[in-house]
Amino acid sequence: MICVLMMASGAGWESDAFARLNTAGGVVVLKRCVDVDDLLATATSGQADVAVIGLEAPGLDPSAVAHLRRYAVRPVAVVASAVDDLDVLSRSERLGITNLVSADDLESLAEVVSTVEDMADTQVRGLEPSAPVVSAPTDEHRVVAIWGPGGAPGRTTLAVSVAAELARRGGSTVLIDADPYGGGVAQQLGILDEVSGLLSAARLAGAGQLGDRFASTTRAIGDRLTVVTGLPRADRWIEVRATHLESVLDRARELGHVIVDTGFSLEDDPGGDFGARPARNAMTLTALAAADEIVVVGAADPVGLSRLARGLVDLREITGGAPVRVVVNRMRSSLGWSEREIAGMVEGFSRVSGLHFLPEDRSATDRALVAGRSLIEGGDGPLVRALAGVVDAVFPASLAGENPRRTSGRRRMVLRR
Numbered sequence: 001m002i003c004v005l006m007m008a009s010g011a012g013w014e015s016d017a018f019a020r021l022n023t024a025g026g027v028v029v030l031k032r033c034v035d036v037d038d039l040l041a042t043a044t045s046g047q048a049d050v051a052v053i054g055l056e057a058p059g060l061d062p063s064a065v066a067h068l069r070r071y072a073v074r075p076v077a078v079v080a081s082a083v084d085d086l087d088v089l090s091r092s093e094r095l096g097i098t099n100l101v102s103a104d105d106l107e108s109l110a111e112v113v114s115t116v117e118d119m120a121d122t123q124v125r126g127l128e129p130s131a132p133v134v135s136a137p138t139d140e141h142r143v144v145a146i147w148g149p150g151g152a153p154g155r156t157t158l159a160v161s162v163a164a165e166l167a168r169r170g171g172s173t174v175l176i177d178a179d180p181y182g183g184g185v186a187q188q189l190g191i192l193d194e195v196s197g198l199l200s201a202a203r204l205a206g207a208g209q210l211g212d213r214f215a216s217t218t219r220a221i222g223d224r225l226t227v228v229t230g231l232p233r234a235d236r237w238i239e240v241r242a243t244h245l246e247s248v249l250d251r252a253r254e255l256g257h258v259i260v261d262t263g264f265s266l267e268d269d270p271g272g273d274f275g276a277r278p279a280r281n282a283m284t285l286t287a288l289a290a291a292d293e294i295v296v297v298g299a300a301d302p303v304g305l306s307r308l309a310r311g312l313v314d315l316r317e318i319t320g321g322a323p324v325r326v327v328v329n330r331m332r333s334s335l336g337w338s339e340r341e342i343a344g345m346v347e348g349f350s351r352v353s354g355l356h357f358l359p360e361d362r363s364a365t366d367r368a369l370v371a372g373r374s375l376i377e378g379g380d381g382p383l384v385r386a387l388a389g390v391v392d393a394v395f396p397a398s399l400a401g402e403n404p405r406r407t408s409g410r411r412r413m414v415l416r417r
Helices: 014-023 036-043 062-070 086-095 103-115 155-168 197-206 210-217 234-239 242-255 282-290 302-316 339-349 362-371 382-394 396-401 404-416
Strands: 002-007 027-032 050-054 074-079 100-102 143-147 173-177 219-221 225-228 257-261 293-299 324-331 354-359
Touching: 002 014, 002 036, 002 103, 014 027, 014 103, 027 103, 036 050, 036 062, 050 103, 062 074, 062 086, 062 197, 062 242, 074 086, 074 103, 100 103, 143 155, 143 242, 143 282, 155 173, 155 225, 155 257, 155 293, 155 324, 155 382, 173 197, 173 242, 197 210, 197 225, 197 234, 197 242, 210 242, 225 242, 242 257, 242 282, 293 302, 293 382, 302 324, 302 339, 324 339, 324 382, 339 354, 354 382, 362 382, 382 396
Parallel strands: 002 027, 002 050, 050 074, 074 100, 143 257, 143 293, 173 225, 173 257, 293 324, 324 354
Antiparallel strands: 219 225
């Protein structure tokens, strides 16, 4: 049985196509989707085999087609004119769709749906496969998402610090600001560009040009660290689809390790209407789903720990098996509890792969913020050594490029504990 998704965006051929597919043997229409976002969200469930879509549907772009194929959903496009029309061929080539059926020839739709092959072997009506090919991730390059609950526990500071420390050790690193509520990476690093790297990358992904022009969306910070700056205003989240971020992460992983600064909310909201706009938290959920490891940061005070506990429970339902590491930030003796007590609380709410504590050092963080530099560039200190310990655990291979004196000092600190 072939399960089909349909997305016609109100085109006149939809009812006829639906009837023909439902009466065809061995084919069932699983859902009639209202727009591209609905189609992509349904495809993610992994229950569909083929998507019958309108070639001119609003929001349909190469990254959306790549998302379908990522979940083994083969696209079949219905076109209003003849399949050999030059405009049709040009658009289908740009999208990477090679299976075309004319709206005037729907009698062949069921047969095409039943016999459509995988994209790697597809040769339909004289068209050559031209879908954008995403290179397989290099084994040594990992995607690490930095997440934390609401209340500013230090997500951006941790993401910047981990990326800077990893780059300092000689590893090529891409830092991506994917906070849908407004980015802060550019401000922390003193980047004054008026153009958002994330918005530029999203537009290129939508046009199928990200592969060749990804470098134009990044800013170099030193020899090993490049940054994709975030949204200049919180209201511009609507311009970045989940499929765009997937393409950005895939392309960034080809260049080095990827550190993603995410938002705080895990709600899978529908976007408030049935238009062609993405969900508000789609970027955060996409980054977490793509991550090889998730680093969760929470504040050490009572409010921060309660938010951390609830966040770990919520995160457990959506991680999909990725290891979770917890960092407790701004740890200080005046709070009146020990690291062991906090560890017992964390372990009671979630099974984590590691637990780290970052001491509070307000003067160091203030100096770094005012100077527009990472904490790593500010010199040695307890906080910097603790941050380096996080990098040791998340990227153990990076120890090969570590400063021997700094490493031995950190080992002595662990032994004293």
